[in-house]
Amino acid sequence: MSLFGSPGFWNMLTVTAIFVSASVAFQMLLGFVIALLIDQGVQRGLKATIVTRTAVLTAWAIPGVIIGIIWSILYEQSASGILNYIFSSVGLVAEALPFLSDPDLALASVTAANIWRGTAFSMILIYAGLQTLPRDVLEAARIDGANALQRLFRVVIPILAPMLFINLVIVTIETFNTFDMVLALTGGGPGQSTEVIALSIYNKIFQQFDLGVGAATAMLLLVISAAMTTVYIAFIERSQGLE
Template sequence: MREKESYPIGTRLNQMFFQSALPWLMPIGLVLLFVYFYPVFEIVRLSFTDATLIDDNHIYTLDSYRNLLSNPNFFQMLMTTCIFVFFSILFQMLLGFIVAIVIDQGQKRGLKGTVITRTAVLTAWAIPGVVIGVIWKILYNETDAGIINYLLNTVGIETIPFLSDPQMALFAVIFANIWRGTAFSMILIYAGLKTLPTDVIEAAKIDGANAFQRAIKVILPMLAPMLLINLVIISIDTFNTFDMVMALTGGGPGQSTEVISLSIYSTIFNQFNLGQGAATSVILLGINVLMTIVYILFLGKGGNK
């Protein structure tokens, strides 16, 4: 028999190293280290300082968190963010479900226009948030140039202060965000509908269940995993909404539409308070991490089934 070849320990270690996934993961690991982990570390570190954009000197302190939590505007901003997120998510999922059902049924029945409808809905998702904010600002304009108010005036309805009234401004921002985010929910739910077993739905139809009963008692339970994934993803996205609100209202009038991401921008770049802005960022990071953990745990349970 041929004797088994022996290699030096260094050669065997090199072979094991290059046969593993580590060399291939190192480049992306370095990118994540410098592009993501280091900035996150710096934000957390600065949140425990009194750093500003005006002075390079700072000391480590908890004053940023103390001032933030003792500021009544902070809790008002959190309330505004929660209202914005809750109603945005609620109607994005509801309208996304309805549109997905309509398109799916239209395709099954061979109706014309389903592709155009799907494309029109997807257009809102493809447009950048800043552009959406500018578009809706034009639509909400309270002068004669405002398209919505112009149409309302033609039927005898007085001009509505969409962007100058605090309560109306928050409603206007929520409505624009619903218009923007419905497309994403529609995509996920439509994809989920395509995976449903048709025999179960047909059996419910034969048993006498009408369209509403089939949607509530048959389709929704089977779509529950996809709906939960959709819920987590759009929750994270909505909590981080910045560009559209910035372009539409800038957080005004007053602070009536200032969501948490916009508050971070205002604190750092308008008030030059880097420490408190970093503390607010850490709170937003904690919210995102919590929702991401829920998402990962759900995927883990789904993968074990």
């Protein structure tokens, strides 16, 4: 049987595309915002920045299976579930939300958990990049009358662009290979609504014993990862050649 004609293949690709694009976009956005806030807090001598960094890094250190279990507890679909209780207490919902049993909500819920998990890595890279910013350039922009937003978009982001691109590639590769958290959280269900490509490989080979389609899907993931890695290596070599 052809891989492209196998049942559920195109649905799996669609789920993976939504999962990866949303995860990468929000991980980088939130990582950038948190890194900026921590950098500003450090410059102002705020002690709370240590607590913030510790809390964010904890999410990165926890194994994916444990994260899946933690979020499954948060997503408990009864009225006594943690998130459902909070939402009902503030009047956001009238009844318990089926976080993991509704196909659309399940994909959004898994993506939200992955964003929480991966934001720390983006924050680390971006915060490290912020420490390398030439302060004299920022000070010159401030003296020239540039406000905070102008300094951000015309000075900070252009200087950090190479590092942001590297962050984008690494986070994309990692998200494509996400497996353990989704397995622990939903197992790919309900149906195949959260079956990303790495989990599909596991299900095909070890659950359905469809070795041919499973191996072909694994080769597809290998090609995607190899292509992204090639882009990363080429960018690094080009950057080093320009120095």
